[in-house]
Amino acid sequence: MRVGIVGSTGYGGVEIYRLLSKHKYVEECIIYSSSESGKLYEESYPHLTGSHTHLKSIDVDQIENDVDVLFLATPPGVSTKLSPQFIERSVKVIDLSGDLRLKSSHTYKNWYKREAAPADLLNEAVYGLCEVNHDQIQSAKFIANPGCFPTATLLGLAPLTKAKAYKEDSIIVDAKTGVSGAGRKASLATHFGEINENLKIYKVNEHQHIPEIEQSLTEWNQDVAPITFSTHLIPMTRGIMSTIYVTLKKESQINSLKEMYEAYYEKSPFVRIRPIGSYPATKEVFGSNYCDIGLAYDDRTGRVTIVSVIDNLLKGAAGQAVQNFNIQNGYEEITGLDSYPVYP
Amino acid sequence: MRVGIVGSTGYGGVEIYRLLSKHKYVEECIIYSSSESGKLYEESYPHLTGSHTHLKSIDVDQIENDVDVLFLATPPGVSTKLSPQFIERSVKVIDLSGDLRLKSSHTYKNWYKREAAPADLLNEAVYGLCEVNHDQIQSAKFIANPGCFPTATLLGLAPLTKAKAYKEDSIIVDAKTGVSGAGRKASLATHFGEINENLKIYKVNEHQHIPEIEQSLTEWNQDVAPITFSTHLIPMTRGIMSTIYVTLKKESQINSLKEMYEAYYEKSPFVRIRPIGSYPATKEVFGSNYCDIGLAYDDRTGRVTIVSVIDNLLKGAAGQAVQNFNIQNGYEEITGLDSYPVYP
Amino acid sequence: MRVGIVGSTGYGGVEIYRLLSKHKYVEECIIYSSSESGKLYEESYPHLTGSHTHLKSIDVDQIENDVDVLFLATPPGVSTKLSPQFIERSVKVIDLSGDLRLKSSHTYKNWYKREAAPADLLNEAVYGLCEVNHDQIQSAKFIANPGCFPTATLLGLAPLTKAKAYKEDSIIVDAKTGVSGAGRKASLATHFGEINENLKIYKVNEHQHIPEIEQSLTEWNQDVAPITFSTHLIPMTRGIMSTIYVTLKKESQINSLKEMYEAYYEKSPFVRIRPIGSYPATKEVFGSNYCDIGLAYDDRTGRVTIVSVIDNLLKGAAGQAVQNFNIQNGYEEITGLDSYPVYP
Amino acid sequence: MRVGIVGSTGYGGVEIYRLLSKHKYVEECIIYSSSESGKLYEESYPHLTGSHTHLKSIDVDQIENDVDVLFLATPPGVSTKLSPQFIERSVKVIDLSGDLRLKSSHTYKNWYKREAAPADLLNEAVYGLCEVNHDQIQSAKFIANPGCFPTATLLGLAPLTKAKAYKEDSIIVDAKTGVSGAGRKASLATHFGEINENLKIYKVNEHQHIPEIEQSLTEWNQDVAPITFSTHLIPMTRGIMSTIYVTLKKESQINSLKEMYEAYYEKSPFVRIRPIGSYPATKEVFGSNYCDIGLAYDDRTGRVTIVSVIDNLLKGAAGQAVQNFNIQNGYEEITGLDSYPVYP
Incomplete structure (x- = not known):
């Protein structure tokens, strides 16, 4: 399984990378960035020193070739634009933004103060609250990962x-x-x-x-x-x-x-x-x-x-995204997430 | 005006000392301790280096001679025992413990899991919530300083x-x-x-x-x-x-x-x-x-x-105690407390 | 004594304000800002709620009329430009920036990577390390407040x-x-x-x-x-x-x-x-x-x-600046600074 | 491979447990405590909720039966007493205390203010600085894990x-x-x-x-x-x-x-x-x-x-102990430790 991450400069993105780069069913984890393509990832995140991963630019066709599942950890509005292109190309998408969580475009507009995504895209999205919506997630092509x-x-x-x-x-x-x-x-x-x-x-x-x-x-x-x-x-x-x-x-x-x-x-x-x-x-x-x-x-x-x-970055973001990835792709739910908290 | 503090080893006590040792109507601020009498205060609290204050032992008659107002920042139960002795000696008391805040001894026993103070002492105590009980505080001999x-x-x-x-x-x-x-x-x-x-x-x-x-x-x-x-x-x-x-x-x-x-x-x-x-x-x-x-x-x-x-140690403890002291003794309410917060 | 502060949006500036607004020889403390003139200071710093002080724009002639001593808590290079104008107008200046601390313009250029101030200005400046340079500070018109x-x-x-x-x-x-x-x-x-x-x-x-x-x-x-x-x-x-x-x-x-x-x-x-x-x-x-x-x-x-x-903001900046102000103007050295540390 | 931990109430011990309970070559990880035997471990460390592990009492013969390798994360002096018993029983020991790191008993006494361990025990102990002493560790029965x-x-x-x-x-x-x-x-x-x-x-x-x-x-x-x-x-x-x-x-x-x-x-x-x-x-x-x-x-x-x-609790304690365990027992050095830092 090859996966990609768009929006890897934020804390959510880097945690997805940490989890997936050691995930036993992930062969390759590619990270994409519009602003920093070409850069070595560990320059931004020195805790990843030794990972030797370069950011790639966002090219939809290339991404289609590269990956099976794409994680979007992008700012508001980006997913609304990007995700339809991947869905039509049969790349599964797990979106960590708030763009596609609300079914009502009216409500979205009220609270987010911006235009909502098209209705068909909103309908396609499965709300990825794993413990409650487990069954729909199994067959989802597009998952809206819940907020923290x-x-x-x-x-x-x-x-x-x-x-x-x-x-x-x-x-x-x-x-x-x-x-x-x-x-x-x-x-x-x-x-x-x-x-x-x-x-x-x-x-x-x-x-x-x-x-x-x-x-x-x-x-x-x-x-x-x-x-x-x-x-x-x-x-x-x-x-x-x-x-x-x-x-x-x-x-x-x-x-x-x-x-x-x-x-x-x-x-x-x-x-x-x-x-x-x-x-x-x-x-x-x-x-x-x-x-x-x-x-x-x-x-x-x-x-x-x-x-x-x-943990807002894990169960509240990257962790639940990986959990959704596991459910969606038929892996054991705990794969890559089976560790105790770090204490103290 | 001479003041004393019993219970100076705690954070509430040391803040009362900080405020009163620079209070313009306080001539002397004496601190008492049962466990550490004779010790230099700044050994316990090096931020007071240079204050050269020694802890004195708790002797009720001596305290009566020493001070006009006594602050009690003592553990549960101590004030119940100590304060009657000072009230009968006409030493005004400002008590920071929870011993005498509740008028109902039944309620006290229920929540504190210990015997309440005698009813006459409970009646004597004025609840020192300065902004609301300002008038009673002016004539109070015994003030129960509110909890944080x-x-x-x-x-x-x-x-x-x-x-x-x-x-x-x-x-x-x-x-x-x-x-x-x-x-x-x-x-x-x-x-x-x-x-x-x-x-x-x-x-x-x-x-x-x-x-x-x-x-x-x-x-x-x-x-x-x-x-x-x-x-x-x-x-x-x-x-x-x-x-x-x-x-x-x-x-x-x-x-x-x-x-x-x-x-x-x-x-x-x-x-x-x-x-x-x-x-x-x-x-x-x-x-x-x-x-x-x-x-x-x-x-x-x-x-x-x-x-x-x-600030739980000031308006929630030592600061309000000094505010009560000011009201009780006819000083301007802000004396010794007239400073802006320390930020950042 | 009327004082002014330029550069009040930073932490150093706001601490000078806290100290001087309660200083017993300071009648008025005016704050100046190029970027936020007209604004209420407490909008930027809500801990000062109730101070009702508005930022004034930086007008050299006006400042000359307004104040006796001016504190500069400005970014690199600003003091080099501003301070000569005040010195010729007989406004005493206490500068918290690094602009005028180094006597050698060559060294300044090497380490600060920018042009040094003119030599006569550098000569005028007294290095305000109070404990060591006490005597020169007493007669200084221009004080370069030391770094933290x-x-x-x-x-x-x-x-x-x-x-x-x-x-x-x-x-x-x-x-x-x-x-x-x-x-x-x-x-x-x-x-x-x-x-x-x-x-x-x-x-x-x-x-x-x-x-x-x-x-x-x-x-x-x-x-x-x-x-x-x-x-x-x-x-x-x-x-x-x-x-x-x-x-x-x-x-x-x-x-x-x-x-x-x-x-x-x-x-x-x-x-x-x-x-x-x-x-x-x-x-x-x-x-x-x-x-x-x-x-x-x-x-x-x-x-x-x-x-x-x-405390880097006090003895390392605002506090030492006020100490310099006290020495320079013949006040007791501890005026406005005579408080114990806040602990814990 | 079955392993045991003595001294599991401290931070070092609980981190060894976290690492070994998910280590792919560790079949069972038993924890021993003199003071809290019988207690459920997660009562002391709720982050381990669901691990359902009970602390066992320290019985040398029982431990010999239970485990192949024993980790000691014990207070000063305990290892000196305990470890010889395990060494003669052919249980490998990895000791996280300072008891057996110094080869000179004279130096130990000077700095630790207590009697050193017997000379033969000191000689037996291999100083487990993995990167430098890799070869000795491979054949060590007793490893003194370095200080942080x-x-x-x-x-x-x-x-x-x-x-x-x-x-x-x-x-x-x-x-x-x-x-x-x-x-x-x-x-x-x-x-x-x-x-x-x-x-x-x-x-x-x-x-x-x-x-x-x-x-x-x-x-x-x-x-x-x-x-x-x-x-x-x-x-x-x-x-x-x-x-x-x-x-x-x-x-x-x-x-x-x-x-x-x-x-x-x-x-x-x-x-x-x-x-x-x-x-x-x-x-x-x-x-x-x-x-x-x-x-x-x-x-x-x-x-x-x-x-x-x-990380003082990992490379400085539990992590290096597991690294020593891997080297000592012929596993790949990174087993159970192959994860990136958690950031931020």
Whole structure:
């Protein structure tokens, strides 16, 4: 199997390279760049010293010849333009951008402030939330890899939502992320002096991942109302925690939240449910593809608190992309991802 | 004015010393320690090199002779024992522990898992939330300095609560703190290798600051129901952010959240309300006594998101203690606290 | 006294503002900006919320009317152009850039890769290393405020150098700095994802502070040979440590390094010499104007290790600038700087 | 192949487990603990959730039955007592402690302040610096895995030392380490509030790794004189950088430092030499077994600056232990270690 990566200068792209260059079914991993073709990859990323890989320019016909599956880790709008060309050439595409995750072009336009992709392309795209959409992914030609916040949040909410166990207008998601989620582009917002020893909140109820989360939730329970969602920037590089609050319906009869979640994720090798009273920390999934979930019920308020953590660059981006690649191509789901988190 | 500090080995105590040793109405600042009497303070805290202050042992009669006001920054239970002796000797006490903040001994016992202080002592104590209880503080002999989370949370909620503007059962507080809140005692929970590049949640609905918050809220609006409250450990040293979610009542007619808050805090030099669309970050109050508040209303959900930040060791402990000292003793409220945050 | 700051958008400038806006002899502190005139300062720096200060445009005549002393915290080359205009208008200038620190225009050109200032301007400038050049500073109209690395390094080396106690070709300086030294400008080099949990070395034997250090050293002992100097970027915001290694001459008879240093800095309120066996950490001077020095002699090798720490934005920039301002204008040296470090 | 780990509660032990539990030639990886036998390992290390491994008590006979190779990641003195029992039982031992690295019991006693191991045990132990002692390791029954600072420092110095290219009394090593090197034990020295946003120097010329470094250096060139060595604590979890300064002999004729080093490490898969003018950062080896080396020569001073970085828990501990295991047992040297660093 030969694979290619477009958009390799960012953190998502370089993590795909790290995973695929050692993947046992990947014969060759070619990286493409419009801006830096010809350059040695390890000049941009010295941790790859010795990989001796040169960036190639983006030539659609050449790529068709080169690769079987193409990963797009590109800025907004690029995938909308590029991916149709590969789909018609029978190159499978796994897209890490937000371009093709929303089925409604109206919603996309509202939240992303740009034109949506054509409807047929949106229809072609399978939303690659592996644990939930496993079957569609197996036959997908085009996979829209989920966003980082949606991955953590939706895996945290899926079992209770499908069981219609909570009041549909009670969802509050207080999300936290490490800085690598903002990408490698230099800006005041990623300047060490502004981030270190600091805690910021941003995009209060305005994050473009909100409609992506709501799209899946309403697919699972059409009565789900708009959610409250805010994101915090944590002075760390990797990791996302979604702290999720929902109020149980009075008639909900849940003996064991833990067992409910364990049953739902029984066949999911990357979801780990913590014992009641124990909560996952982001470092406990650092460098891995795991999503760890902790649960608490408070009888003073009738609310459940769900704590869901992932490594934003892995389960929230490159790792889930490789997991999708495995499912799509019939490999064992854990291939190339079967390692414990790096701790401490 | 001569002042004393008991419990100077902790981070709260050393910050009181830093502030009071340069306070223009403080002639002498004496520090007392049971465990390290005789020792030079700067051996424990080399940043104070040159202060040449020795720790004195705790002798109640001697302290009565030495000081006019005594600050207690002591572990749980110590203040309950020590403070009555000073009150009967007419030494004013400002207590930073949680011993005397709760008026109900039953509630104290439930949450602190230890016996409460005698009822007369609890009655004597004035809850030193400066911006709200300013008048009682002026005549207080015994001040219970608020906890760090309650300070940030209550200042964030006071105006809306007193206006009875939100549904009383809708309060969710997602709190975040730097590590210094856990004190200087070494433990696995404060080990750098466990905290750095990590984000943890702890004490979900079990934090002892919950009843302290609820006590003031119900004082302001007796219909307030139990709150949902969780705390997160952020890989930074100082700073607290309370992200607070409430659902407005349908009949609430609030034209401008910002103006409402500005009016409420008009005479409060340490509360700064941010422009709508702008939210405070913890570093923007680092090293200062400010509490900065940002506000957002989401018409999709009818919820208000309140963001309240403080430096946990200053407005959340030592700074507010000095502010209480100023109010109690008739000094200008900002004396010794009139400095901007240290940024970056 | 009215003061002005040009270059207030950087970290050095904002720290000067923090110090001078609360300085008891400063009536007004005006800030000037070419790029952002008219803007409210606290929009760029929300920690100053409530200061209500607007940036003014740079108009030389207006500035002459406005201020008595002008601080320049400007990029390379700006001071060379601006300062002559103020000197001829009898506005005192304290310049934080590197433009006028080197007396040799040839050396400047070699290391800074740009044209040096005119010779008469270079001659006018007094090198503002307060502890050593105190007397010249008192009568200086133009002060070249020292660089951050030179301040830490020269204060660490001054006593031993003036005593000619070490082999002149044995100086090795292994310097370490926090990220704020690189300024507020966004770049990959200051990106959180590249700095956090990382340790980098840069400018090995190529740093432009090398000739500045050598200039003072050879002034104190003309036999001093070129030094070895490297700088490391530490994942922290503030703080510099210079670890300095020199080999004592065989005939050196130094009974007590500590007493030697204490005697030399007897009248220097901001230099603190640590007890033998104890070494300063950068956090122990954080937020203060102190320079703390520790010393060790190793009889296995005949070498002395000198550890000198400062807060790079204070004693290494804004703090020393205010100290120079105090000396220059006849105020007590510690005015506006008399606070302990903020710890932890 | 069955392997065991004694001392699994520390950071070194848990990293050995992470590597060996996925090692393709390791059938079973058993972990032993004196203090926590019976406990589920993932209770101490939740990042291993799902590994379902219980700690077993330390019973020498049982261990003999259980395992072929035993890793000791134990506190000082334990290995001296335990390892002889395994050696006589023909269990191969790889010891990560400092107990058996020094051949001279006199030197050990001087620096470690405790009794050395018996002479025959010291003689049996092969010093496991893989790149240099590859051949002895192949036939070793007992391997003393090198310390973290010695690994980085010796790999940085080996080629120049063996070539006798520098003045033997000119070695200065300015070492820097992340906090995980201090182990998982809670202490004030590892408290987040004391380490974060701080830079400390410690053990100036007193570190117990000094004789370990000198032992190899003098083995390679008997004229090498005592070194100057100091260690700095960096506010990060993992990573060591040794910045090494040596003065070249006048007669040294080195055309290309880079080629000299590349030739020396030609067959070493984990040593990467950087291009001249480029220096490695610790994060560029994070989570990997690489040692990256950068080199600079300064003709102003005649000195070479060598920059050598490793991940202290991998190449400086667990990774090199597994590398030794591979060499010792005839596996390809990179087995189980063949992954790129995790970046960012």
